[in-house]
Amino acid sequence: MANKSSLKKMVSLTPLIVLFLISAFPAFAQQYADIILYGGNILTANQPKPDDSSVAEAVAVLGNRIVAVGTNQEILRMAGPQTLKIDLEYRTVIPGRIDTQVPLTNLKSLAENFRNQAEEFLAQGVTTVSTHLSKVPLGVIQKLDLPVRVAYAAEVSLQDPAETLLQNYEALPSSTVLWNIGFYLASADGLENSAAACMSKAYPREARDFPMWRAQAFGTNGNCLPTAKLRSAVDTILKSGNRATFDIHGDKGLDDLLEVLESFSGQYDIKRTRFGVEHCAAIRKDQIARAQKFDIAFSCDPPLGVHLEDGTKSTATEILFGRQEGGDMRAPLRSMIDAGLRPSLQTDSLNYYSFLATQQLVVRSFPNTRILGPQQRISRQEALHASTRWAAEHLGREKELGSIEVGKYADMAILDRNYLQVRQDGLNEINVLVTILGGKVVYTEPDYANRKGLPQVGYRGNLGSILIRGRLTDKLPYQ
Ligand SMILES: [Zn+2]
Numbered sequence: 001m002a003n004k005s006s007l008k009k010m011v012s013l014t015p016l017i018v019l020f021l022i023s024a025f026p027a028f029a030q031q032y033a034d035i036i037l038y039g040g041n042i043l044t045a046n047q048p049k050p051d052d053s054s055v056a057e058a059v060a061v062l063g064n065r066i067v068a069v070g071t072n073q074e075i076l077r078m079a080g081p082q083t084l085k086i087d088l089e090y091r092t093v094i095p096g097r098i099d100t101q102v103p104l105t106n107l108k109s110l111a112e113n114f115r116n117q118a119e120e121f122l123a124q125g126v127t128t129v130s131t132h133l134s135k136v137p138l139g140v141i142q143k144l145d146l147p148v149r150v151a152y153a154a155e156v157s158l159q160d161p162a163e164t165l166l167q168n169y170e171a172l173p174s175s176t177v178l179w180n181i182g183f184y185l186a187s188a189d190g191l192e193n194s195a196a197a198c199m200s201k202a203y204p205r206e207a208r209d210f211p212m213w214r215a216q217a218f219g220t221n222g223n224c225l226p227t228a229k230l231r232s233a234v235d236t237i238l239k240s241g242n243r244a245t246f247d248i249h250g251d252k253g254l255d256d257l258l259e260v261l262e263s264f265s266g267q268y269d270i271k272r273t274r275f276g277v278e279h280c281a282a283i284r285k286d287q288i289a290r291a292q293k294f295d296i297a298f299s300c301d302p303p304l305g306v307h308l309e310d311g312t313k314s315t316a317t318e319i320l321f322g323r324q325e326g327g328d329m330r331a332p333l334r335s336m337i338d339a340g341l342r343p344s345l346q347t348d349s350l351n352y353y354s355f356l357a358t359q360q361l362v363v364r365s366f367p368n369t370r371i372l373g374p375q376q377r378i379s380r381q382e383a384l385h386a387s388t389r390w391a392a393e394h395l396g397r398e399k400e401l402g403s404i405e406v407g408k409y410a411d412m413a414i415l416d417r418n419y420l421q422v423r424q425d426g427l428n429e430i431n432v433l434v435t436i437l438g439g440k441v442v443y444t445e446p447d448y449a450n451r452k453g454l455p456q457v458g459y460r461g462n463l464g465s466i467l468i469r470g471r472l473t474d475k476l477p478y479q
Helices: 014-024 026-030 072-076 110-123 135-143 211-215 227-240 251-264 285-293 316-321 323-329 333-338 354-363 380-387 389-394 424-429 446-452
Strands: 035-038 041-043 058-062 065-070 084-087 092-095 097-099 126-133 149-157 178-186 244-248 276-279 297-300 412-415 432-437 440-444
Touching (some): 035 072, 058 072, 065 072, 110 126, 110 432, 110 440, 126 135, 126 178, 126 389, 135 149, 178 227, 297 389, 316 323, 333 380, 354 380, 354 424, 380 389, 432 446
Parallel strands (some): 041 092, 244 276
Antiparallel strands (some): 412 432, 432 440
């Protein structure tokens, strides 16, 4: 449902814009904009609260930055003879999408295939991806000319002794396309489908759709890291002043982390450190209240699809906790946002269509399947924040990325349909027409480019044939 307040047009900002331009770009008086998008619905995500964010008509780009956002009249004044002007014809523009976890190391040969993979991201409007990398793939990535922005966490294993945990890591100089976001602590537990997620409930051996549960290979409650081990790892991280993201699948795994954080809360400013927790496969409401005290940055998988669930069978969480409670425990973004947290959306996949992931947060089902945890539905404006503004915060780049605001990098995507008005269960059908990254047109949809006289740039394969777009088949090269 489109919220009225979000549709209000931006009030005239001319004096503000002029002031900014004089102070930040003294040479601007002689300079025209490089790109102007006008006549559209520009969803700026310019406010902390999704519903307060403005919808503007036009935006101007100079160099790699956004230099003005406002009405057509205000912005078109900045056009010169060389300016690329795109009449949006009322189409939607969104900030460049940010996927807070994609498994880049699943690419067969990172060096050979990264460019093609990056072009697929750009064709989905994704301009920034976050990933975790151990030393070797980081070395590969470092040498590449990166067509998308990559934030990485240095991957270490919680199985290693705390004394050596941070040793293998040397800080690299950060750039506008590659930067470090701290450590990624892998293997706190494992996947729920193999009964490895550390859960507060015992895995029943007889679950029909989960044959691996029969063995209970990690014990009745999954693979739970000893608390002492977690405690010394957290202590090491906190002492070093680094940020960390924890790879946690089960609710007991999160209980253990929260307990450890609570035990250190007198000693360290954990809230300022803002630890991350990935997956959100099983989170209880009482845990969200505890996590809020530390302002945990949750990076959530969409509720369905990451583990090939198609919504026709019960998920692992539902079998353990019952259909209603279990459904509500998967990617509980409604409860998180209501508690004041700012969760982000990760696809955790190289081929989960970015707008299908958005649809999952809003609808919580695949087309024609049952609904999973309807109480956890969020609005499409909130879902947009989860892939833009809140995701930028998760990656420590909220001053540069995540919204369409003066001074930020010009990362944006033009969509083929109205994001606020398309049917909820049609959000996955949204296509990207143009992607702009750092003020450069990096993707154009072929027909749109023809019609608008834009250059043909970027991915030219068929996204529909390789990406999950509302239908799952086991033929897909799913990660
Ligand atoms: Zn994981």
